[in-house]
Amino acid sequence: xxxxxxxxxxxxxxxxxxxxxxxxxxxxxxxxxxxxxxxxxxxxxxxxxxxxxxxxxxxxxxxxxxxxxxxxxxxxxxxxxxxxxxxxxxxxxxxxxxxxxxxxxxxxxxxxxxxxxxxxxxxxxxxxxxxxxxxxxxxxxxxxxxxxxxxxxxxxxxxxxxxxxxxxxxxxxxxxxxxxxxxxxxxxxxxxxxxxxxxxxxxxxxxxxxxxxxxxxxxxxxxxxxxxxxxxxxxxxxxxxxxxxxxxxxxxxxxxxxxxxxxxxxxxxxxxxxxxxxxxxxxxxxxxxxxxxxxxxxxxxxxxxxxxxxxxxxxxxxxxxxxxxxxxxxxxxxxxxxxxxxxxxxxxxxxxxxxxxx
Numbered sequence: 001x002x003x004x005x006x007x008x009x010x011x012x013x014x015x016x017x018x019x020x021x022x023x024x025x026x027x028x029x030x031x032x033x034x035x036x037x038x039x040x041x042x043x044x045x046x047x048x049x050x051x052x053x054x055x056x057x058x059x060x061x062x063x064x065x066x067x068x069x070x071x072x073x074x075x076x077x078x079x080x081x082x083x084x085x086x087x088x089x090x091x092x093x094x095x096x097x098x099x100x101x102x103x104x105x106x107x108x109x110x111x112x113x114x115x116x117x118x119x120x121x122x123x124x125x126x127x128x129x130x131x132x133x134x135x136x137x138x139x140x141x142x143x144x145x146x147x148x149x150x151x152x153x154x155x156x157x158x159x160x161x162x163x164x165x166x167x168x169x170x171x172x173x174x175x176x177x178x179x180x181x182x183x184x185x186x187x188x189x190x191x192x193x194x195x196x197x198x199x200x201x202x203x204x205x206x207x208x209x210x211x212x213x214x215x216x217x218x219x220x221x222x223x224x225x226x227x228x229x230x231x232x233x234x235x236x237x238x239x240x241x242x243x244x245x246x247x248x249x250x251x252x253x254x255x256x257x258x259x260x261x262x263x264x265x266x267x268x269x270x271x272x273x274x275x276x277x278x279x280x281x282x283x284x285x286x287x288x289x290x291x292x293x294x295x296x297x298x299x300x301x302x303x304x305x306x307x308x309x310x311x312x313x314x315x316x317x318x319x320x321x322x323x324x325x326x327x328x329x330x331x332x333x334x335x336x337x338x339x340x341x342x343x344x345x346x347x348x349x350x351x352x353x354x355x356x357x358x
Contacts, residue, residue, distance in 0.1 A: 013175035018069035021157040036195035047221035060227035062206030063183035070158035079141030087212030093323040098161035103151035111139035160324035183233040190340040218298035232299035238317040251317035253329035256286030257336040260313040263292040265300025269310035271358035
């Protein structure tokens with residue numbers, strides 16, 4: 001398998017879109033998918049859904065559009081920015097990072113996260129994790145008025161300032177927001193391929209908002225679609241870096257997408273899980289069964305929709321999740337697309353009935 005659409009990955013991860021500010025990413029999603037959709041519609045929070053087909057059982061696979069980031073909460077009299085984290089951050093990965101603020105007009109204001117230098121800290125304080133509430137962003141403004149003249153306002157989105165990069169011409173890809181732009185890319189590519197197939201089912205591809213702050217878009221968008229089968233297409237923790245143990249995470253980059261057999265938000269429906277793994281085994285598509293004990297995916301809300309929806313979370317392992325610099329392996333992404341397309345092609349109405357009545 002070869003990566004034929006690197007531009008899509010580049011555009012998605014370079015776009016900025018924290019929870020509640022997913023517009024840039026949603027526009028890319030729509031532009032990349034609408035030519036193959038019979039209909040595009042939205043929930044009330046801003047999630048987007050593309051539909052192909054009007055008859056048969058409903059199959060939904062959805063990613064979330066948002067990334068972890070920050071929000072402007074105060075501009076000091078000297079022009080420094082105080083901020084609120086949006087999504088889960090570990091304090092140690094925030095300091096000394098380049099960031100950009102997106103103003104209401106779409107202008108990008110560059111800055112860097114700052115704190116007191118270690119030279120002025122006591123040994124006791126220096127050896128502790130620096131508190132996020134004591135950090136700030138320096139945008140080079142000399143006053144509150146100057147920052148406001150540049151367009152900065154309270155509530156503006158802040159994201160890491162880093163661009164897509166292929167590491168040393170290999171298959172490892174570096175970017176700020178693989179969680180979950182890689183899932184979004186896979187949803188787009190799978191939908192565009194499946195739209196050319198003669199399916200018995202109705203196909204829905206979703207881009208959910210506000211996953212990083214509580215799976216909110218998944219709740220509303222899945223309710224709107226009312227699917228018979230649902231897949232959350234997301235990311236998970238890689239376990240192949242120094243210091244990691246197999247109990248913490250056991251997935252290896254390049255060994256295939258992850259299929260979650262357990263996470264803190266859901267247990268997969270077993271008949272659906274077995275159907276997916278049997279399909280992968282038959283077609284020799286690599287995959288990794290994994291457990292995420294301390295987190296969840298949009299499937300946590302998808303499977304609770306209305307009277308319950310058989311659901312499964314599938315994704316790509318990622319190094320350094322919820323930081324400014326995350327890494328994936330392109331083969332995992334390509335295998336994820338193949339797995340999604342082959343599974344959905346085989347999910348005819350009869351097979352869905354079997355899963356629903358296991």
